[in-house]
Amino acid sequence: MRPMSREEVRGAIVNLDRTGSKVRLPAWFDDAPWHRIDYLGWRDPRAAKCAYLVTEADGQALGVLLRQAPNHADGSRAMMCDLCRSSRRFNEVSLFTARRPSRDKRERLNTVGLLLCTDLDCAVKTRTEPTRHAYDPPGDDIIAARREGVRSRAIAFIRSVPDAERTARRRT
Numbered sequence: 001m002r003p004m005s006r007e008e009v010r011g012a013i014v015n016l017d018r019t020g021s022k023v024r025l026p027a028w029f030d031d032a033p034w035h036r037i038d039y040l041g042w043r044d045p046r047a048a049k050c051a052y053l054v055t056e057a058d059g060q061a062l063g064v065l066l067r068q069a070p071n072h073a074d075g076s077r078a079m080m081c082d083l084c085r086s087s088r089r090f091n092e093v094s095l096f097t098a099r100r101p102s103r104d105k106r107e108r109l110n111t112v113g114l115l116l117c118t119d120l121d122c123a124v125k126t127r128t129e130p131t132r133h134a135y136d137p138p139g140d141d142i143i144a145a146r147r148e149g150v151r152s153r154a155i156a157f158i159r160s161v162p163d164a165e166r167t168a169r170r171r172t
């Protein structure tokens, strides 16, 4: 993705708890490997269970505040990340939830979940050299398609978060 400014990333979060709450950026922000990643993912430096995910849609920064749910999965199961779709050991993928923004108190309990690489670094999995079969496209094409998939699924998820209006209508 293209490099973004701090202001841009901070302004991208669609579901901050209160307007005016501050988005704390990672200490390594200036060294973010923009060319390598399809979303910027990091944990809040002061609240380890809070994470942010920011990507780019139609040239605009688009991001979400997530909370990591307690891990209840049993140790023998493999889990699949919803964004990079790699199967990993159970503790390498975690459930994160995003609170839907709403002025209505009851609606604040409304969350939407995502299984995500616990290290918030799908890029590592996306870029591993694919095992190719005789008629598969070249490795670079496979990696490019995976990256496109990560980006489009991240956008679809983030866009689904502030869609509280539709949820409210469904309830009535």
Ligand SMILES: [Zn+2]
Pocket (backbone or CB within 6 Å): 081, 082, 083, 084, 085, 086, 116, 117, 121, 122, 125
């Ligand atoms: Zn992943």
